[in-house]
Amino acid sequence: MKSFYAGLTILALALPASAHDLGFAGLLSSNNKEELDELTLSVGQPIADGPLMLKSGTAYEIEIVSDGTGELALEGAGFFRAIWINEIVINGLEIRPLGVDSVEFDDAGTMEIEFIAIKPGRYELRQPGSTGDGQRVEIVIQ
Template sequence: MPRPRGHYWASLIVLTAATGATAEDATRRAERLEPLNLSASEGFSITRYEIDAGRYYRWRIQSDGLEEYKLLAPELFRESWIDQVVIEDKEVKPYGLHAVEFDDEGEIDIWFIPQRPGEYRFFVEGLDTQGFRGVFVVR
């Protein structure tokens, strides 16, 4: 015998209210990491980040535009939930991420939640021996 339609909606409202009161959305407010600057003359502005698994972060990457930079962090991206990538106020909701590339000056924001502790390297392809390498330490 089918349930009355009103019973379904009342149950849904109670369930929504109960979960909203007890569970906080992890993507509500991202912790902003110190921006990573890519400089042809200096390499990376920062080479080590220490972060926590399960927390929501925004990582801003800024390029001086003097070189073409392909920034890779394959292990970190594979072990993280990538919420979005923002380029010039345009959002991309990726299923996964391997790298971001700069052809000109600009910035890219990556919003993510690392899932597993470990050490994850990030680097610019072909320039890692010239100061373009670093590590994320996820606790």
């Protein structure tokens, strides 16, 4: 009987890989994610060229790059609560958070955020304490 359960365990562990090999894909598979233009954090430079237009129910991946010219952050609690974050990757380390209010770079580096847009509306990410339009990016979820 133990070998029967051991066989079932091996089969259960093998199914996700087998299903993926057969072309079955979930919402977060690489085939279903849209890559957004990267956001750039640099002292005195705009974060983005224009607003980000997203669709509710769609998976996205975005890179946030800091050039290290200053200790820079992005805050946007409203936006982070309107999405479901699958993971944040920093230096190859994956973080799976329950929630985020802001992200901050002390040095140069890249952060990748993989998420699903959920709640339609207008949001923004901005550098804390800044007032210039270039230090914010508008995000619209349709």
